[in-house]
Amino acid sequence: MARTASLSGFPEWLPEERLVELHVLDTLRRIFELHGFSSIETRAVETVGQLLRKGEIDKEVYGLSRLQDDEGEAGNAGTAKGDPHALALHFDLTVPFARYVVENAGYLAFPFRRYQIQKVWRGERPQEGRAREFTQADIDVVGDGELPFRYDVEIALVIAEALNALPIPDFLLRINNRKLAEGFYNGIGLTDTAGVLRSIDKLEKIGAVKVAELLKSELGATEEQAQAALKLASIRTEDTSFVEQVRALGVSNELLEEGLNELEQVIAAAVQRAPGKVVADLSIARGLDYYTGTVVETVLVGHEQLGSICSGGRYDALASKGSRKFPGVGLSIGVTRLVSRILSQELAKATRSVPTAVLVALTNDDSWGAAQDVAAQLRSRGIATEVAAKAEKFGKQIKFADRRGIPFVWFTDEEGKHQVKDIRSGEQVDADPAGWAPSAEDLRVRVLKA
Amino acid sequence: MARTASLSGFPEWLPEERLVELHVLDTLRRIFELHGFSSIETRAVETVGQLLRKGEIDKEVYGLSRLQDDEGEAGNAGTAKGDPHALALHFDLTVPFARYVVENAGYLAFPFRRYQIQKVWRGERPQEGRAREFTQADIDVVGDGELPFRYDVEIALVIAEALNALPIPDFLLRINNRKLAEGFYNGIGLTDTAGVLRSIDKLEKIGAVKVAELLKSELGATEEQAQAALKLASIRTEDTSFVEQVRALGVSNELLEEGLNELEQVIAAAVQRAPGKVVADLSIARGLDYYTGTVVETVLVGHEQLGSICSGGRYDALASKGSRKFPGVGLSIGVTRLVSRILSQELAKATRSVPTAVLVALTNDDSWGAAQDVAAQLRSRGIATEVAAKAEKFGKQIKFADRRGIPFVWFTDEEGKHQVKDIRSGEQVDADPAGWAPSAEDLRVRVLKA
Numbered sequence: 001m002a003r004t005a006s007l008s009g010f011p012e013w014l015p016e017e018r019l020v021e022l023h024v025l026d027t028l029r030r031i032f033e034l035h036g037f038s039s040i041e042t043r044a045v046e047t048v049g050q051l052l053r054k055g056e057i058d059k060e061v062y063g064l065s066r067l068q069d070d071e072g073e074a075g076n077a078g079t080a081k082g083d084p085h086a087l088a089l090h091f092d093l094t095v096p097f098a099r100y101v102v103e104n105a106g107y108l109a110f111p112f113r114r115y116q117i118q119k120v121w122r123g124e125r126p127q128e129g130r131a132r133e134f135t136q137a138d139i140d141v142v143g144d145g146e147l148p149f150r151y152d153v154e155i156a157l158v159i160a161e162a163l164n165a166l167p168i169p170d171f172l173l174r175i176n177n178r179k180l181a182e183g184f185y186n187g188i189g190l191t192d193t194a195g196v197l198r199s200i201d202k203l204e205k206i207g208a209v210k211v212a213e214l215l216k217s218e219l220g221a222t223e224e225q226a227q228a229a230l231k232l233a234s235i236r237t238e239d240t241s242f243v244e245q246v247r248a249l250g251v252s253n254e255l256l257e258e259g260l261n262e263l264e265q266v267i268a269a270a271v272q273r274a275p276g277k278v279v280a281d282l283s284i285a286r287g288l289d290y291y292t293g294t295v296v297e298t299v300l301v302g303h304e305q306l307g308s309i310c311s312g313g314r315y316d317a318l319a320s321k322g323s324r325k326f327p328g329v330g331l332s333i334g335v336t337r338l339v340s341r342i343l344s345q346e347l348a349k350a351t352r353s354v355p356t357a358v359l360v361a362l363t364n365d366d367s368w369g370a371a372q373d374v375a376a377q378l379r380s381r382g383i384a385t386e387v388a389a390k391a392e393k394f395g396k397q398i399k400f401a402d403r404r405g406i407p408f409v410w411f412t413d414e415e416g417k418h419q420v421k422d423i424r425s426g427e428q429v430d431a432d433p434a435g436w437a438p439s440a441e442d443l444r445v446r447v448l449k450a
Numbered sequence: 451m452a453r454t455a456s457l458s459g460f461p462e463w464l465p466e467e468r469l470v471e472l473h474v475l476d477t478l479r480r481i482f483e484l485h486g487f488s489s490i491e492t493r494a495v496e497t498v499g500q501l502l503r504k505g506e507i508d509k510e511v512y513g514l515s516r517l518q519d520d521e522g523e524a525g526n527a528g529t530a531k532g533d534p535h536a537l538a539l540h541f542d543l544t545v546p547f548a549r550y551v552v553e554n555a556g557y558l559a560f561p562f563r564r565y566q567i568q569k570v571w572r573g574e575r576p577q578e579g580r581a582r583e584f585t586q587a588d589i590d591v592v593g594d595g596e597l598p599f600r601y602d603v604e605i606a607l608v609i610a611e612a613l614n615a616l617p618i619p620d621f622l623l624r625i626n627n628r629k630l631a632e633g634f635y636n637g638i639g640l641t642d643t644a645g646v647l648r649s650i651d652k653l654e655k656i657g658a659v660k661v662a663e664l665l666k667s668e669l670g671a672t673e674e675q676a677q678a679a680l681k682l683a684s685i686r687t688e689d690t691s692f693v694e695q696v697r698a699l700g701v702s703n704e705l706l707e708e709g710l711n712e713l714e715q716v717i718a719a720a721v722q723r724a725p726g727k728v729v730a731d732l733s734i735a736r737g738l739d740y741y742t743g744t745v746v747e748t749v750l751v752g753h754e755q756l757g758s759i760c761s762g763g764r765y766d767a768l769a770s771k772g773s774r775k776f777p778g779v780g781l782s783i784g785v786t787r788l789v790s791r792i793l794s795q796e797l798a799k800a801t802r803s804v805p806t807a808v809l810v811a812l813t814n815d816d817s818w819g820a821a822q823d824v825a826a827q828l829r830s831r832g833i834a835t836e837v838a839a840k841a842e843k844f845g846k847q848i849k850f851a852d853r854r855g856i857p858f859v860w861f862t863d864e865e866g867k868h869q870v871k872d873i874r875s876g877e878q879v880d881a882d883p884a885g886w887a888p889s890a891e892d893l894r895v896r897v898l899k900a
Contacts, residue, residue: 005493006549006553007493007495007497007537010493010495011493012490012491012492012493012550013490013491014490014554014557014558015488015489015490015558015564018488018489018490018491019488019489022489033805033834034805034829034832034833034834034835035829035834035835035836036804036805036806036834036835036836036856037805038465038468038469038803038804038805039465039468039469039472040462040463040464040465040468041462041463041468042462043455043457043460043461043462043583044494044569044571044583045457045460045583047457048517060516060517060518061516061517061518062514062515062516062517062537063514063515063516063517064512064513064514064539065512065513065515066510066511066512066513066573067498067510067511067512067513067538068510068511068573087457087512088517089514099456100462103456104464107464108464108465109803109804109853109854109855111839113804113836114465119494121494123516123518133493133494133495148839148840150818150839150840151839154837154839157822269819272819273822353488353559354486354488354559354563355483355484355486355487355488356486368600369719369722372607372723379484379485382484383484384483384484384485384486385484385485385486386485386486386563387604389561389598389600389601389604390598390600403559404559405559406486
């Protein structure tokens, strides 16, 4: 487990580690589908033009070029930077999803609920929790023209339920609202609200004193304005009492009121349906520009330095087709970040290293066919089974099972009498291939929290 | 369904089409795991040096470069062709798997059985059945030093079982053996066996007359030698009678005998365990160089022009670490090729377009919380449920469910009395959220053969 990836930033798991990742992916899928989200996948590549549609990207993007192609056809990275038709690997699943919605609007039923679990690529300097290739699991709801605010509440609850089902430590969704923040800044006379948000976003990194300096030097804020913005950002409540605390700051603004009301709805529902999992945290800004309301970041309690394991929010203008707008709200779970942490700190483990429950041993070299018959009977009842390839001594075949992590070995003697041995306990009992089954605990690999 | 991809060669599915693909992927995974294959994934990128390790690639490879990087760091495609450290997208899953085995040999239990279901990329000209981005599902067994031949037999049987479980037309595994072919060519005095194989590989495309010409003009074969090679390639039997037919050609060679014996084992087992699904077809050559024994191609009956939907074979020397060799045998299913065909010819369909079984309607705007409680109860019993976002007239909410393809709508009146309506039949009955369930047929989306 102390292996390092042969290419920095491109983690690969051993089979028993992959079982943990599969468990995470299966769990997310199960919860998402239970809530009526449809699976989609988008292609791994977008045109550079599409990726740049919302302005300069702050992500390191991988461009593509055909190795055998010297002639600068579309897709040649030599000209990628300047060529909007050049291809590049997607760096998140939101931008591709927005394109997908616009392209397929005529075939989708809105509000369209989708989940999307795929790899994304960013050429950033790798470090713990930040890989160059990693898996994200996104859910979004997108409306045609309008999207009721209730979906913001719902999305937060679905994600809390999904994270709660994973073998991870306690987590906390920190939720804010852009309208609230922007309305407040406007209300105190700071009009470059995007600039203020960018500075506030640095709070955890550089601290309040330096953020105040930034607000004054870069945005021309007065000391009073800077302190008011910082006061807002310091508000964090587990219930809806943030509303009073904001009101106590004495700022009046219509957008602020709208934001307060929205965030209150989210927190009120969360207090009831996901108690202890959600806080109103008015320091949350989110760097990216396209959010227009709810914004979310999520920390793993005790692993705060890992960064957010689930982020997102409401975007009212990411996707549009002429005058037709597709507002959406969504959250994205950093699966690889979570799985890396689970594995490196052994927070959870698979009960065995292979799917196989039973190895059918060979009595002699001619018994392979009969062994396959036994295996087929077991498999028909959902019991993962493999057949030994060589009629070695039984001791050797048992060792083989042990080395592979297979809990049961099946023996059939020359008279056709069947026995099965639990090689962990050594217990060996008569068994009928048409009826025997391992305990529910041994039937399938399970992943258990440490 | 008559949509075309917005980027040629990069297909994307609608949600109801994706359900078909998911069904195919889930089915393959289930069968592979029942046979004790472990899941792994490898990174999407390899170094160009790794991809070129076995000589010039006949695939069109996509190189990677960081868009923000002008300085020709490793990964810049501008220099990719010449730079073995440059990164490129993998074009199959066999080469990355071989690297993975070598890198992780100390952590794996051999013979190592793995399945791997991932996207691969080839910059070839797109056409029906050939995309630039597509999903492959591979199974391989790899040994440390040696690998009993029995795994060749097993792999063919597992794949036949997996394909048989898919919603596709009848299929036929066409199996040959390189030892048989090479031994035969040596036996008749043709020593450039790779060259002969390359010519024979063109049989279906250009016909016997032209292949004979090639053999004579390019490989210096006599008319007699050419005819003998063609005679061998014309042998195709559903049972082991090919052995006699080859022997009747009167060529004697040790390698030929070995190949005959191996292929006989595969076909004998298949006749018994996968009747009608496998033939010995001595025209099968496989273009790639690394096969050393069993070779397999698979046709969909009635869709032969689609090309092989599952190919592979035995490779004794693909992976090695110093003097340590890792022989393997594996097969690769072209998932995207299959799914494209299923969708374009409507060979199978999902029973509904969303995972959701029940929409909980809102009686009034305040009933959202109570509706969420009902939904949570249904979900706790595995019933996929969503809640309406707006308390519109019931007729509108039913229409919404209908438009999304949701079969049941749940109503709770102001006295708390629950009813559920099957909107297909119109039948509406009293229901208890703690006990009601749809029929097994409606519980989950199923994918049915047309």
